[in-house]
Amino acid sequence: MNIAVCVKQVPDTETRIKLTDDHKAVNEDDINFILNPYDEFAVEEALQLKEKNDGEVTIISLGPDRVTSAIRSALAMGADKAIHIKAEQHPADPAVTAEALAAVLKEGNYDLILLGKQAIDDDHTQMASLLAEELDLPAVTVVIKLDIEGDKITAEREIDGAHEVVECSLPAIIAAQRGLNEPRYASLKGIMRAKKIQIEAKEMSLADGQLEIVEFNYPPQKSAGKIVGDSADAVPELLRLLHEEAKVI
Amino acid sequence: MFFPVDYYHIYESLSDEERMIQRSIRQFVDEKFLPIIADFHARGVFPTELIPLLGEMGLLGVTIPEEYGGAGLSHTVYGLAMQELERGDSGLRSFASVQGSLVMYPIYTYGSEEQKRRWLPGLASGKLIGCFGLTEPDHGSDPGGMETKALKTDGGYILNGSKMWITNGMLADVAVVWAKLDGIVRGFLVEKERQGFTARAVKGKYSLRASDTAELSFMDCFVPEENILPQAQGLRAPLSCLNEARYGIAWGAVGAAMACYNEALEYSKTRTQFGRAVASFQITQQKLVEMLNEITKAQLLCRQLGLLKDNGKAQYYHVSLAKRNNVHMALDIARSARSILAANGITDEYQTIRHMLNLESVLTYEGTHEIHTLIVGEHITGFNAFK
Numbered sequence: 001m002n003i004a005v006c007v008k009q010v011p012d013t014e015t016r017i018k019l020t021d022d023h024k025a026v027n028e029d030d031i032n033f034i035l036n037p038y039d040e041f042a043v044e045e046a047l048q049l050k051e052k053n054d055g056e057v058t059i060i061s062l063g064p065d066r067v068t069s070a071i072r073s074a075l076a077m078g079a080d081k082a083i084h085i086k087a088e089q090h091p092a093d094p095a096v097t098a099e100a101l102a103a104v105l106k107e108g109n110y111d112l113i114l115l116g117k118q119a120i121d122d123d124h125t126q127m128a129s130l131l132a133e134e135l136d137l138p139a140v141t142v143v144i145k146l147d148i149e150g151d152k153i154t155a156e157r158e159i160d161g162a163h164e165v166v167e168c169s170l171p172a173i174i175a176a177q178r179g180l181n182e183p184r185y186a187s188l189k190g191i192m193r194a195k196k197i198q199i200e201a202k203e204m205s206l207a208d209g210q211l212e213i214v215e216f217n218y219p220p221q222k223s224a225g226k227i228v229g230d231s232a233d234a235v236p237e238l239l240r241l242l243h244e245e246a247k248v249i
Numbered sequence: 250m251f252f253p254v255d256y257y258h259i260y261e262s263l264s265d266e267e268r269m270i271q272r273s274i275r276q277f278v279d280e281k282f283l284p285i286i287a288d289f290h291a292r293g294v295f296p297t298e299l300i301p302l303l304g305e306m307g308l309l310g311v312t313i314p315e316e317y318g319g320a321g322l323s324h325t326v327y328g329l330a331m332q333e334l335e336r337g338d339s340g341l342r343s344f345a346s347v348q349g350s351l352v353m354y355p356i357y358t359y360g361s362e363e364q365k366r367r368w369l370p371g372l373a374s375g376k377l378i379g380c381f382g383l384t385e386p387d388h389g390s391d392p393g394g395m396e397t398k399a400l401k402t403d404g405g406y407i408l409n410g411s412k413m414w415i416t417n418g419m420l421a422d423v424a425v426v427w428a429k430l431d432g433i434v435r436g437f438l439v440e441k442e443r444q445g446f447t448a449r450a451v452k453g454k455y456s457l458r459a460s461d462t463a464e465l466s467f468m469d470c471f472v473p474e475e476n477i478l479p480q481a482q483g484l485r486a487p488l489s490c491l492n493e494a495r496y497g498i499a500w501g502a503v504g505a506a507m508a509c510y511n512e513a514l515e516y517s518k519t520r521t522q523f524g525r526a527v528a529s530f531q532i533t534q535q536k537l538v539e540m541l542n543e544i545t546k547a548q549l550l551c552r553q554l555g556l557l558k559d560n561g562k563a564q565y566y567h568v569s570l571a572k573r574n575n576v577h578m579a580l581d582i583a584r585s586a587r588s589i590l591a592a593n594g595i596t597d598e599y600q601t602i603r604h605m606l607n608l609e610s611v612l613t614y615e616g617t618h619e620i621h622t623l624i625v626g627e628h629i630t631g632f633n634a635f636k
Contacts, residue, residue, distance in 0.1 A: 076269060185305075186270075187306045188322055188330070189315070191269045191270050192320075195265075195266050
């Protein structure tokens with residue numbers, strides 16, 4: 001099975017985000033970049049499918065030179081090949097990224113395209129659907145279980161309060177949700193093997209896109225809590241506030 | 250994820266792959282080991298369920314060539330691995346040290362081709378576990394005085410004697426046992442099912458609780474001819490194994506120290522007394538700076554020792570100096586960190602006291618602090634002070 005996994009490099013989840021002075025971008029100086037955690041599920045699933053059915057796993061990522069370290073992480077887990085689409089930065093408009101990824105995916109004749117359900121930095125959650133449009137393929141998102149028999153895919157999706165089971169056929173796009181599998185740790189041998197794999201660099205002119213980042217802002221400071229009372233008498237008032245003001249129940 | 254202190258950017262001089270290995274093991278320790286260690290420590294049990302994962306990651310036999318199942322990597326990588334594992338617990342590092350340096354290394358170095366093929370792949374994957382029997386109840390610093398004897402018999406040897414403080418002793422499928430044959434120290438591979446071979450757990454430990462420690466007994470235990478390590482002749486052979494393990498300990502102890510420093514630093518910044526952070530008091534700052542000072546020196550020592558070892562220039566006395574310095578400083582740091590944590594530092598809510606108790610063992614095992622002092626002393630003066 002010829003599998004492509006589209007991955008994105010994102011800031012570590014524990015990063016304290018600092019903005020540039022003009023608030024137009026995130027200051028990258030002290031950021032530790034990692035492979036997007038949802039993409040790790042996609043890589044793991046691809047590797048398990050390869051181990052079951054043979055085949056090849058190709059990692060594809062778009063971004064500046066630093067993204068090669070995320071690509072190496074995926075290779076160290078056991079992927080076979082990688083393509084780096086060079087870009088000065090991640091485009092503000094996911095449609096631009098999708099167009100570039102789709103152009104590369106078309107060349108590869110893949111049976112299955114895997115990716116994380118979203119990137120944890122910009123949270124657009126659009127890539128699987130955009131790629132489906134670009135490539136005219138079915139896309140199944142938020143997948144927590146995947147079975148492939150022949151060219152028939154049965155995928156279980158997480159939806160609000162239930163699981164939905166859908167079927168489609170290969171080739172298709174699958175967007176991984178947490179719970180799909182448990183990603184393996186890169187082994188010492190895997191890391192050294194990944195070092196020897198040549199990452200194919202692709203120069204591509206990217207479209208301008210229709211979105212522009214106007215500004216970033218820090219989330220509002222949390223205000224101090226309020227103590228409603230210290231006995232059972234306060235419960236009705238607490239419930240009222242949680243319902244009407246905080247709107248959490 | 251744990252962000253280790255690296256005040257002098259020492260780890261930046263590592264290759265990209267070495268740093269990736271460091272991060273991968275760190276993530277494993279954070280996610281799989283730290284959440285469970287307090288419980289295993291309390292129960293006095295080694296978390297055996299992690300052994301297959303240690304094998305898959307290549308942490309058993311890091312320097313053993315790939316054709317025998319090892320990772321075939323440098324001593325620097327081995328050192329980094331031990332440091333990351335001991336950042337979790339000295340017991341975890343001990344498991345990997347013993348398996349790699351004290352079992353796989355002697356089989357690889359002194360074993361026959363048949364022995365290597367039979368044992369190394371299984372030991373590398375963690376499907377088989379090994380232990381190393383040199384120390385005896387009455388011979389610790391003085392292994393040359395060992396009383397365990399091997400007697401040549403038809404088709405093999407008969408072993409008699411006992412071995413003490415044997416890490417992995419209860420779990421082991423095979424023991425590398427050192428015994429005197431006609432007065433010369435030889436190595437024997439003893440499978441656990443051999444008749445006359447028994448292992449008994451050491452009870453009541455306050456230190457290395459999450460590690461398997463046993464006493465091994467051999468009563469007329471027969472091992473066949475093919476179980477003797479053909480190339481190991483004399484005490485130099487087991488001492489060479491210890492040299493490998495001590496090298497890993499020199500790195501490992503720094504991991505434990507880094508964990509304690511990190512915990513004490515974070516605690517001191519958030520804990521307030523007299524209306525201010527305890528980190529704002531001069532005595533606390535002095536303690537923290539002393540820790541950082543010693544950790545930074547020890548990190549540099551490891552880095553250079555690793556380079557020496559990878560270039561084939563590390564001598565046993567280089568390893569002794571690093572072991573004595575790094576373990577001693579780590580124990581001092583653990584105690585100092587515990588004093589910053591004060592009463593909170595005596596419970597298993599924090600990891601410092603576990604490291605502190607473990608390091609008491611590390612200070613005296615694999616060559617006591619005193620013996621390492623005298624090894625270096627002998628090297629620089631020419632006078633042997635302990636024979």
